Amino acid sequence: MSAISIQQIVKTFPGKHSVVALDHVDLLVESGELFGIIGPDGAGKTTLFRIIATLLLADEGTATLRGMDVVRDYKKIRKVIGYMPGKFSLYQDLTVEENIQFFATLFLTSLEENYDLIKDIYVQLEPFKDRKAGKLSGGMKQKLALCCALIHRPDVLLLDEPTTGVDPVSRKEFWEMLGRLKTSGMTIVVSTPYMDEAVLCDRIALMQTGKILQTDTPQGIIDSYALQLLAIGGDHLYDTLQLLRHFEGTANCFAFGDKLHLSLKDNSYSAASVTAYLEKNGRTDTTVEPIQPGIEDCFMAYL
Amino acid sequence: MIRQFYIFVKKEFIHILRDPKSLLIIIAMPIAQIIIFGFALTNEIKNANFGILVTQPDNTTRTLTERLDASAYFDLALVTDNMEDAEKAFLKDEIKMLVVFEPGFEQALLHTNEAAVNLITDATDPNTATTLRYYASIIIKDYQQELRDAGSLPYSIETNIRMLYNPQLVGAYNFVPGVMGMILLLISAMMTSISIVREKELNTMEVLLASPLQPFLLILSKAVPYVILSLINLTTILVISTTLLDLPIRGSLLLIFAESFLFITTAISLGLMISNITDKQQTALFISLMGLLLPTLILSGFMFPIENMPKAMQILSNAVPTKWFFIIIKNIMIKGLGWASVWKQSLVLVGMTTVFLTVSIVKFKPRLA
Numbered sequence: 202m203s204a205i206s207i208q209q210i211v212k213t214f215p216g217k218h219s220v221v222a223l224d225h226v227d228l229l230v231e232s233g234e235l236f237g238i239i240g241p242d243g244a245g246k247t248t249l250f251r252i253i254a255t256l257l258l259a260d261e262g263t264a265t266l267r268g269m270d271v272v273r274d275y276k277k278i279r280k281v282i283g284y285m286p287g288k289f290s291l292y293q294d295l296t297v298e299e300n301i302q303f304f305a306t307l308f309l310t311s312l313e314e315n316y317d318l319i320k321d322i323y324v325q326l327e328p329f330k331d332r333k334a335g336k337l338s339g340g341m342k343q344k345l346a347l348c349c350a351l352i353h354r355p356d357v358l359l360l361d362e363p364t365t366g367v368d369p370v371s372r373k374e375f376w377e378m379l380g381r382l383k384t385s386g387m388t389i390v391v392s393t394p395y396m397d398e399a400v401l402c403d404r405i406a407l408m409q410t411g412k413i414l415q416t417d418t419p420q421g422i423i424d425s426y427a428l429q430l431l432a433i434g435g436d437h438l439y440d441t442l443q444l445l446r447h448f449e450g451t452a453n454c455f456a457f458g459d460k461l462h463l464s465l466k467d468n469s470y471s472a473a474s475v476t477a478y479l480e481k482n483g484r485t486d487t488t489v490e491p492i493q494p495g496i497e498d499c500f501m502a503y504l
Numbered sequence: 505m506i507r508q509f510y511i512f513v514k515k516e517f518i519h520i521l522r523d524p525k526s527l528l529i530i531i532a533m534p535i536a537q538i539i540i541f542g543f544a545l546t547n548e549i550k551n552a553n554f555g556i557l558v559t560q561p562d563n564t565t566r567t568l569t570e571r572l573d574a575s576a577y578f579d580l581a582l583v584t585d586n587m588e589d590a591e592k593a594f595l596k597d598e599i600k601m602l603v604v605f606e607p608g609f610e611q612a613l614l615h616t617n618e619a620a621v622n623l624i625t626d627a628t629d630p631n632t633a634t635t636l637r638y639y640a641s642i643i644i645k646d647y648q649q650e651l652r653d654a655g656s657l658p659y660s661i662e663t664n665i666r667m668l669y670n671p672q673l674v675g676a677y678n679f680v681p682g683v684m685g686m687i688l689l690l691i692s693a694m695m696t697s698i699s700i701v702r703e704k705e706l707n708t709m710e711v712l713l714a715s716p717l718q719p720f721l722l723i724l725s726k727a728v729p730y731v732i733l734s735l736i737n738l739t740t741i742l743v744i745s746t747t748l749l750d751l752p753i754r755g756s757l758l759l760i761f762a763e764s765f766l767f768i769t770t771a772i773s774l775g776l777m778i779s780n781i782t783d784k785q786q787t788a789l790f791i792s793l794m795g796l797l798l799p800t801l802i803l804s805g806f807m808f809p810i811e812n813m814p815k816a817m818q819i820l821s822n823a824v825p826t827k828w829f830f831i832i833i834k835n836i837m838i839k840g841l842g843w844a845s846v847w848k849q850s851l852v853l854v855g856m857t858t859v860f861l862t863v864s865i866v867k868f869k870p871r872l873a
Contacts, residue, residue: 254714256872275870276716284714290707294522295515306511307715349711 204388205230210262222248224411237402238392245411246392250361254284283355287362293335308353340371360391396497426494428464435487512725541679555582555599562610681833682806685826689771694792696775701788754840767829773860800826
């Protein structure tokens, strides 16, 4: 049985400039998966999470979690999910320990009861257990929030952008924890705007302006990238970028760090034809080499 | 569920205790208000300077002057035998009232049974003038009565003015029950609504909603700390009123606490209703102040008599819970009446509470929007 099943969900926020946050979204998350929802800010990730967490009602479509309807069976669902909202949502004037105890009791359990599950995280928090949650660093806050969302051993864990605003080391640690949690059989749905985190998931859904663009394993998404991709280096990259966007064989071209990624329309173009085009336009110091696409390239191909 | 309730109430107390500024406001506000309303804002007058104009002092004028001077309301500041001096004193604001005895005052009183005293007051402040004139005439009448009882004067018809329950027109008698109602309403309704709306504003509501916590448990846990705080406030008010303001508690203390508990429940259910219609602490604060404080001040009857208001305002005043609480507390505390005199008003409060609570529980949104 799939853990989460979403069919044709539509959610519009009315107003002067009404926004379609979710536009006929379909999604299937299997049991025991670490599922990533990848997309930039404003893609509709948070709205989708809130609908799954029974906190928002969709305008159209149906969604079920473990076969329970998010509208009708919302009380049952709330017993089995662990939800960590995108915005920090613990009590800042309570200490680390008080927060954990509060949420444990709220779910009618205790720290001791499920200690094995959160041990990894808790040992990192323990030195600060008497510190108020509001005084923790960004990374520690997120670990505490994860701890509180996990304390009742939820069946499905929903994490909305848990690593946003967190330093790279803490991000890495956070994902290692998720990897370990997965081995306990928990279904984990996590959203992130960071493309490099996508490969750490079992399957991912690429999301943009309320639509799911593609759902597959990270490798599957990379494999489905049909275009030739070239990395272009050299000086004056901005001028080169402008130049390449006028090249007739360019499908799209974006700056990626200190390189440009250029995808070609079809196989009648190649690295050689690009080099020729650049040299013809006076760029002799550039390097052009074919590369394997990453998730970000796949995402950019949709733009 | 009891564990959930316990930890939630504990959390609420931590919020309150870790925010000393708010706690100070909650505890100090009643004290400040009682003192402001009880002392500074009273319409009673103490130690007003007065003068006497007497051309032929005798025993009676001396006794009357002493009586006036000995009362708490008057201090003798001038004794003169001519009007010029008296007028100068008035202009320099040295006296507020002048007592003029006619020449041969005692003789006239003893032989014709009629003697004239003129009370001249500085009517630039008409309220003070009226009050002073009233106080003075009471003192003079008292003396007249004594003379008559002694048998030295024949029978005559005496108009007997008596102010029931508050013969000295002590302002605190009216203000204390009013301030009690105002403070209990404000603290309970405002703090409850703010503490719920704060959960929304700081996103913690999102996690609470996604948990198995029952909404009524959330509401109940929010209410408990403020019931306790309000009862502490009530005790403070009663202690200050009886010690500092010399206010009597004539009726049953238990009944006062029971009725106050009922009123606190009404106020908290009002606060819950407010928290349902807003997501911002500032809005909740604004609604509490404008929507509760103003009607309480104007329409509960403790500052302005409801009987003098236009019919529409009188009808509107029935919707103000403080009006009913004000009547209840006045009846019990000042008049010393029992349950029989306040059960109707209590029933009104019970009715209001039921409506507010039902609306806030039915309207409580189990989701974010």
